[in-house]
Amino acid sequence: MVNWFGSLIEGAPWMFPDLLSLPLLGQVSEAEVEPLVLTSVLLSLIVVYLAAKVGSEICIRINLPPVLGELIGGLVVGVSVLHLIVLAETGDSPESALIKLVGWVAGLEGEALQQVSQAESRVISVLAELGVIILLFEIGLESNLKELIRVGPQAAIVAVVGVAVPFTVGTTGLITLFGLGTIPAIFAGAALTATSIGITAKVLADLKKLSSTEGQIIIGAAVLDDVLGIIVLAVVASLAKTGEVQIAHVIYLMVGAVTFLVGSIFIGRILNPYFVALVDRLQTRGQILITALIFAFLLAYLAAAIQLETILGAFAAGLILAETSKHQELQEKVSPIADMLAPIFFIAVGARTDVSVLNPFNPDNRPGLIIASFLVVVAIVGKLLSGFVVFGQPGINRLAVGIGMIPRGEVGLVFAGVGATSGILSESLDAAIIVMVIFTTFLAPPLLRLVFGNTEDAQGLTTAEIKATAPGEQQ
Amino acid sequence: MVNWFGSLIEGAPWMFPDLLSLPLLGQVSEAEVEPLVLTSVLLSLIVVYLAAKVGSEICIRINLPPVLGELIGGLVVGVSVLHLIVLAETGDSPESALIKLVGWVAGLEGEALQQVSQAESRVISVLAELGVIILLFEIGLESNLKELIRVGPQAAIVAVVGVAVPFTVGTTGLITLFGLGTIPAIFAGAALTATSIGITAKVLADLKKLSSTEGQIIIGAAVLDDVLGIIVLAVVASLAKTGEVQIAHVIYLMVGAVTFLVGSIFIGRILNPYFVALVDRLQTRGQILITALIFAFLLAYLAAAIQLETILGAFAAGLILAETSKHQELQEKVSPIADMLAPIFFIAVGARTDVSVLNPFNPDNRPGLIIASFLVVVAIVGKLLSGFVVFGQPGINRLAVGIGMIPRGEVGLVFAGVGATSGILSESLDAAIIVMVIFTTFLAPPLLRLVFGNTEDAQGLTTAEIKATAPGEQQ
Structure with a gap:
C-alpha cells in the first residue's frame, strides 16, 4: 500500500500536466474544479488590489480622487488592456490570461478550466456586488438624518435642482438629439443626477472649507442627492427590467421606494433601542458587526424582493443604525470590510x-464620443445651475456651491455598473457615462480650489478658521 | 413607447411567475441568473450569521467555547436538519429550501434555478475558504515568534509528544483495529494532533491561569502545535490528493513545507521594513489592510501552487507581519474581516x-460510532501523556498541562472541513472526527477548572496574582 519511490519522477508535478489531468477523460469532477476556483479567486483578488492601490495612489498624488484611480486600474486589468480580470456578462465565459495561468500551473484545460473560469467570474461579480452593498451601508452610517434636516431648505433646493435639471435635459436631449430609446436615455439621464458625497467631502476637507456656509450647503445637498440618486437608480433599474416605461409601475416603484425608505427608517428608529440592548447582551466576537450585517443584508434582500435595488436596503440600514449610540463603534468595524470589498x-x-469604443480614429465610435461630450456639458451646466437657486444668502459664492456638486464619483459608477450588468446600456453609452464620471470627478477638485481661492480675497477666512489658526502660522 | 396602464395588472409581479419566466423558453440568460445569485447569497449569509450567533451565544452561556456553537448551528441549518445551507460536493446541485424560496419570490424554476443554486453554493464555499484563510492569517498575526522561542524546550517537548502520540496511536489503531485505508487513517490521525490556541487561551484567561507556569507551557505548546498541525495538515492533504502514500513525496512536501515556512519567514523578516515603509508612504484608504491582504493572498496562492495548502501561506504571512511595528494596527483591521468571514x-x-450517520439505532452507523469513541479516547489520552514529559519543573501540575492541550477547536474543524471538501473522509469518519472535536472541546473547560481548583489548595495563588488581588476581595 505504501509506494516508496512512486513520486520520485514527479518531484515537480506541474511539469507533467498530463499526469494530473487524467480525470478529464471522464466527467469533470467537482473535487478537481473546487480548489482551482479558490486559487483563481485568490489570484484575481491580488490583481484587483494591486490595480486598485497603484491607481488610487497615483491619483491622490496628482490631486485626483483615489476612486478615479481604482476605475482606471480596472480599465487596465480588464477587457480594455490586459485581460486579467474578465467578467462574463453574456453567458459565455471567456478565459482570462489569469485563468490560463491557473490552468497551466495545475495542468488543467478544456471543459474543467472553463468551469473554473465561469465560477471565478461569478464569485468576483458577487464579491463586487457585496462591495457596493457594504459601501452604501457605510455611506448610510456616515450620513446623519438630523444633519440632513438641519441644513434644510437651502440644501434641499440645490439637491432637487441638481437632480431635476441634468436628468430632464440629459434624457430629453438623448432622445431628441441622438434618437436613443427611452430606457437607455432615462438610465443615462439618471446617471447624471448623483453627487459623490465621498469625493465632495474629501475635496472640501482638503481645502478646509467643510465648515463654511458653502461647504455646509454642498454637503447637505450631496447627502440628499445621494438619497435621491439611489431612489432614481432603483426606479430606473427596476423600470429597465420590465422593458418599457409603465407609468403605473413608476408610481408603484416610487411609492415603494419612499415607503421602503421612510417605513424602514420609522420602524428602524423604533427598533434601534432593541438593537443596542441586543448587542449589549451578546458576549461573543463580532457581536455588533454580525448583528448589523444581518440587518443590512435583510433590508438589502427585502429591497430586491420588492423590485428595488439591494443597495437601497443597505443604505437604509446604514441610515437607521447611524442613529444608534453604537454607530461610531460600528463604523470602525465596517470600515475595514469596505476597504476590502469596495475596491473589487x-x-x-x-x-x-x-x-476601445472611444477611439476617435474608428468612425463607428464617433456617435459615442459625441454623446459623451453632450453628457459632460449637461452634467456640468446642470449642477452649476443648482448653485444659483440658493435663496436668502446674499454673500454666498453660488459658483462654488455649483462646482461642489459636480463630481459624480461612486454613485455615478454604480449607475454605470448596474447599467452594464443588466445589459440596459450599449457599450458606447456605458463608456460615455464613465467618461462623464471621469471628467466631472476630474474637473471638480481643481475648479473648486480655483473659485474658493478667489473668494478668499473677497470674504477672507471664516471666524472659526481665524480662531483655529495660530498667529505665527497666519500669512 | 410609453405604456401608461400596462403594469396595473402586475402591481405584484411575483404573483404571476409565468409573466416573468418567459425568457426560460430560450437559453437561460446570464442577466436572469446573476441578480438571483446575489440575492440567494444574501439570504444564505443571513442564515449563516443567525445560526452562528444563536449557536455561539447559547454555548458561551453554558461555559462552552463559542466556536462549538457555530459548528452546531451549521449542523442545524445544513443537510442534517433544516436543509437551508446545502453545499454541493459531488457535482450535482441539490436545491436547498432557501433556493426554492428565492426561486418562488422571483418566479424562476427549472434549469435557471439550478444554475442559481450551483453558483450560490460555489460562492458560499469560496467565502468559507476565504474565511479560514483570513482566520489562519489572524492566528499568525496573534502568534509571536520570539514568544515561541522564549518558552522553549518545555513547550516544544509537550507539543511534539502531543502531536506524535495521538497521530501514531490513532493512525495505527484505525488501520489495524478498524481496517481503514492508509490515507483516511492518516488524515483522521492528523486531525487528532492539533490544539486550539484560541480555545485554550480563552479558558486559561477565564481561570486567570494565563501567567502561571502551567499556563505559559500550555500556550507555548499550543502555538507550536498550531504550526505543527498546519504542516501536518498540509502534508496530509497534499498526500491525499495523489491517492497513495509516496514517501519521496512526503519528504518533498515536508521539505517544501519547512522551506516554505522558514524561507518565507526569513525573506519576510528582511522585507518587513520595506512593508512598513511602503505602508507609511501610501495615502489612500485601507493602505495597511490591502497591502497585507495582497501579501497574505500571494503566499496563500504560492503555497497552493507548490501543492501545500492555502492556509499555510496565510499563517506564514500572519507570522511575518506579526513582527512588524504595524501588527497591532493590522490586527485591528483584520479582526472585523475575520468576524465576518470565519463564521461562514x-x-x-x-x-x-x-x-444521521451517528444514529445508534441504525446498525449501519455502529462502526462510525465505535471509531468516534476510539478517536475520543486517543485524543484525550495522547494529550494527557504530553503533560507528563515536562522535565526540570518538579512542582508543576502535569495533569493540568495535559488537559490544557486537549481542546481541538478550530484547527480540528479545519481538518474535518478539508477532509470533507476533498472527499478523502467517508461521511462516518468525517462525522467521527467532528464528534471527537466536539467532545474534546466540550470536556477541556470543566476538566481544566477542576484540576486547577485542586491545585489552588496545594500551591496557592502565584505571587503576581496575590499582588493583583485587593485584600477586600480575597477569600
Missing part, C-alpha cells in the same frame, strides 16, 4: 468597460 | 456534516 466593485466596473 | 467557514463545516 470599482475595479469590476472598470474591467467591464471596453474603452 | 464553521457553519459550512457543520452544514456539510450529516449527523
Whole structure:
C-alpha cells in the first residue's frame, strides 16, 4: 500500500500536466474544479488590489480622487488592456490570461478550466456586488438624518435642482438629439443626477472649507442627492427590467421606494433601542458587526424582493443604525470590510468597460464620443445651475456651491455598473457615462480650489478658521 | 413607447411567475441568473450569521467555547436538519429550501434555478475558504515568534509528544483495529494532533491561569502545535490528493513545507521594513489592510501552487507581519474581516456534516460510532501523556498541562472541513472526527477548572496574582 519511490519522477508535478489531468477523460469532477476556483479567486483578488492601490495612489498624488484611480486600474486589468480580470456578462465565459495561468500551473484545460473560469467570474461579480452593498451601508452610517434636516431648505433646493435639471435635459436631449430609446436615455439621464458625497467631502476637507456656509450647503445637498440618486437608480433599474416605461409601475416603484425608505427608517428608529440592548447582551466576537450585517443584508434582500435595488436596503440600514449610540463603534468595524470589498466593485466596473469604443480614429465610435461630450456639458451646466437657486444668502459664492456638486464619483459608477450588468446600456453609452464620471470627478477638485481661492480675497477666512489658526502660522 | 396602464395588472409581479419566466423558453440568460445569485447569497449569509450567533451565544452561556456553537448551528441549518445551507460536493446541485424560496419570490424554476443554486453554493464555499484563510492569517498575526522561542524546550517537548502520540496511536489503531485505508487513517490521525490556541487561551484567561507556569507551557505548546498541525495538515492533504502514500513525496512536501515556512519567514523578516515603509508612504484608504491582504493572498496562492495548502501561506504571512511595528494596527483591521468571514467557514463545516450517520439505532452507523469513541479516547489520552514529559519543573501540575492541550477547536474543524471538501473522509469518519472535536472541546473547560481548583489548595495563588488581588476581595 505504501509506494516508496512512486513520486520520485514527479518531484515537480506541474511539469507533467498530463499526469494530473487524467480525470478529464471522464466527467469533470467537482473535487478537481473546487480548489482551482479558490486559487483563481485568490489570484484575481491580488490583481484587483494591486490595480486598485497603484491607481488610487497615483491619483491622490496628482490631486485626483483615489476612486478615479481604482476605475482606471480596472480599465487596465480588464477587457480594455490586459485581460486579467474578465467578467462574463453574456453567458459565455471567456478565459482570462489569469485563468490560463491557473490552468497551466495545475495542468488543467478544456471543459474543467472553463468551469473554473465561469465560477471565478461569478464569485468576483458577487464579491463586487457585496462591495457596493457594504459601501452604501457605510455611506448610510456616515450620513446623519438630523444633519440632513438641519441644513434644510437651502440644501434641499440645490439637491432637487441638481437632480431635476441634468436628468430632464440629459434624457430629453438623448432622445431628441441622438434618437436613443427611452430606457437607455432615462438610465443615462439618471446617471447624471448623483453627487459623490465621498469625493465632495474629501475635496472640501482638503481645502478646509467643510465648515463654511458653502461647504455646509454642498454637503447637505450631496447627502440628499445621494438619497435621491439611489431612489432614481432603483426606479430606473427596476423600470429597465420590465422593458418599457409603465407609468403605473413608476408610481408603484416610487411609492415603494419612499415607503421602503421612510417605513424602514420609522420602524428602524423604533427598533434601534432593541438593537443596542441586543448587542449589549451578546458576549461573543463580532457581536455588533454580525448583528448589523444581518440587518443590512435583510433590508438589502427585502429591497430586491420588492423590485428595488439591494443597495437601497443597505443604505437604509446604514441610515437607521447611524442613529444608534453604537454607530461610531460600528463604523470602525465596517470600515475595514469596505476597504476590502469596495475596491473589487470599482475595479469590476472598470474591467467591464471596453474603452476601445472611444477611439476617435474608428468612425463607428464617433456617435459615442459625441454623446459623451453632450453628457459632460449637461452634467456640468446642470449642477452649476443648482448653485444659483440658493435663496436668502446674499454673500454666498453660488459658483462654488455649483462646482461642489459636480463630481459624480461612486454613485455615478454604480449607475454605470448596474447599467452594464443588466445589459440596459450599449457599450458606447456605458463608456460615455464613465467618461462623464471621469471628467466631472476630474474637473471638480481643481475648479473648486480655483473659485474658493478667489473668494478668499473677497470674504477672507471664516471666524472659526481665524480662531483655529495660530498667529505665527497666519500669512 | 410609453405604456401608461400596462403594469396595473402586475402591481405584484411575483404573483404571476409565468409573466416573468418567459425568457426560460430560450437559453437561460446570464442577466436572469446573476441578480438571483446575489440575492440567494444574501439570504444564505443571513442564515449563516443567525445560526452562528444563536449557536455561539447559547454555548458561551453554558461555559462552552463559542466556536462549538457555530459548528452546531451549521449542523442545524445544513443537510442534517433544516436543509437551508446545502453545499454541493459531488457535482450535482441539490436545491436547498432557501433556493426554492428565492426561486418562488422571483418566479424562476427549472434549469435557471439550478444554475442559481450551483453558483450560490460555489460562492458560499469560496467565502468559507476565504474565511479560514483570513482566520489562519489572524492566528499568525496573534502568534509571536520570539514568544515561541522564549518558552522553549518545555513547550516544544509537550507539543511534539502531543502531536506524535495521538497521530501514531490513532493512525495505527484505525488501520489495524478498524481496517481503514492508509490515507483516511492518516488524515483522521492528523486531525487528532492539533490544539486550539484560541480555545485554550480563552479558558486559561477565564481561570486567570494565563501567567502561571502551567499556563505559559500550555500556550507555548499550543502555538507550536498550531504550526505543527498546519504542516501536518498540509502534508496530509497534499498526500491525499495523489491517492497513495509516496514517501519521496512526503519528504518533498515536508521539505517544501519547512522551506516554505522558514524561507518565507526569513525573506519576510528582511522585507518587513520595506512593508512598513511602503505602508507609511501610501495615502489612500485601507493602505495597511490591502497591502497585507495582497501579501497574505500571494503566499496563500504560492503555497497552493507548490501543492501545500492555502492556509499555510496565510499563517506564514500572519507570522511575518506579526513582527512588524504595524501588527497591532493590522490586527485591528483584520479582526472585523475575520468576524465576518470565519463564521461562514464553521457553519459550512457543520452544514456539510450529516449527523444521521451517528444514529445508534441504525446498525449501519455502529462502526462510525465505535471509531468516534476510539478517536475520543486517543485524543484525550495522547494529550494527557504530553503533560507528563515536562522535565526540570518538579512542582508543576502535569495533569493540568495535559488537559490544557486537549481542546481541538478550530484547527480540528479545519481538518474535518478539508477532509470533507476533498472527499478523502467517508461521511462516518468525517462525522467521527467532528464528534471527537466536539467532545474534546466540550470536556477541556470543566476538566481544566477542576484540576486547577485542586491545585489552588496545594500551591496557592502565584505571587503576581496575590499582588493583583485587593485584600477586600480575597477569600
